[in-house]
Amino acid sequence: HFRNYPFFFCGLASEQVILDADRPFLRVQLYDTATLKCCYKGGSKFLTWIKRDSSAAKNRVKDTVSEVESDSLHCSTLTFDKVELNDTGLYQCYLNKSKVETHGTYMQVYKPMEKTINLSESTKNTILMFEGFLLLLCVIVPSSILLFKSRSLKQLEMKKMKQEEENIYQGLNLDECCTTYDQIERSQAHGAYQDVGNCAGEGEAIQLEKP
Template identity: 40%
Template sequence: MEVKAPHLSCHAVATLLLVVLSVIPSHGLKMLWVPTSISVNPGDNTKIPCNYESQPEEEVEITWSLYKNKVIRSGDNISVYTEVHNLKDNTKDLQIKKVETNQSGLYKCKVKVTVHNISYSSCGTYLRVKDLPVFLFFNVAEATKNRVITAEGILLLFCAIIPGTILLYKKRFENLNVLSLKQSEGENLYEGLNLEDCSMYEDISRGLQATYEDVGALRAGDIQLEKP
C-alpha cells in the first residue's frame, strides 16, 4: 500500500517560516575593529575604545576586564597563567588617568544585549606602559649630535698633529746642533798642542831608553842625563 505525503500549500509554508523567525531571537549587535595596542608614558591619560553597533531600541550592558600574564618559576619549570580583573566601568570608552606601570595588560570589553541575553567580546587592546624617560641635560637631535661628534674628532686630530709636528722639528734641530758641535770640537781638539811641553808624550827622537841598569856595572861615562 503506497502512502502519499501531505501536500503543503505556499501559504502554509510562509506561515511556518514566520513562526520560526518569531521564535529565534534577532538582534543588530555587531562588534567593530579596535586598536590592537596603545603605548603611553607613565602619568599620561589614555582612552581604550569599545567599538560596536546595535539597534537604537536595544539596551546593552558593557563590562571591562583586564587580562595579565603571570609567570611562575619553580626550579626548572616555568608556567604561565592569565589573571582576569573585572573593572568597575560600564562606559563605552574606558578612561584611565595617570597611567601606572602596573596597569599594562590586555583590555577587553564585553557587550551584552539585555533583551536576548546575548553577549559579545572585543578582540582586546593591549596597553603598554613605557619605561620612565631618561632625563637628558642637553636634549638635542641625533643629527646635531653627529655634527658635534665630527667637530670634536677634527679638533682632537689637530690638537694631536700640530703639537706633535712642532716637537718633532724641535727635536730634529736640537740633534743637528749637537752633531755640529761634536764635529767642530773634533776638528779643534789637537789644534795648538806642543808635544815637547807635555810630559805625557815621549820624545820619539831620543830613541829607546832602558828601563833598568846594573848599578854595579854602571860607569860614569855611560851615564846619560835626560834632557828636561
C-alpha cells in the first residue's frame, strides 16, 4: 500500500539523508493487526520509532520492529499484533545519529458498533410473523378496496340506466298514446268496410246493365 513518492533531502551537510514519503493515514479496527513503515536513504541505520499522541508528547514505541535494506534503501517496519484504542497517534521514525524525523503515519484505531438489541430466536420469529401479517394486509386491503369500488360503480351504472328508462316513460302521455292507437285501429277497420261496400255497389251496377 506504499507508493513511491519523491524523496526528501534533510540532515547535516556531512551526512545527507533522503526520506521516502510515508503513508499519511491508516485506520484500523480494534484488536486487528497493523503495520507501519518508514524508508530512507543515507544516514545511520539506527533509528527509534516514536509516537505523538494528542498532547504532542514523544513516546518511544516498544512493539515489534523489523529492519530491511535493499539497493541502499533502508526500511523499518513497526507491527502491532492487536491494536488498542490508546494506540491511536502519529508514528514517526527518529534517526538517532542524524536527529532526523520522518514525516510519519497517523494511525486511528476505531471500535466497531455493537448490536444494541440482543433478541432471542422466539422474538425474531414473532417479528417475522408480524412482518408477514403486515405484508398480507398490504396485499389484501388494496384488493378489497378495488373490488368494493368496482361493485359500487356497477350498481351506480345500473341505477343510472333505470332512472333513464323511468324518465323516458314519464315523458310519454299514456292516455294520448291509447287514444291515438284506438283511432288508428278504427280508421283501418272503417276503411275495410268501405271497400267492401264499394265493391258490392259496383257489382250491382254491372248486373243492371246486362240485358
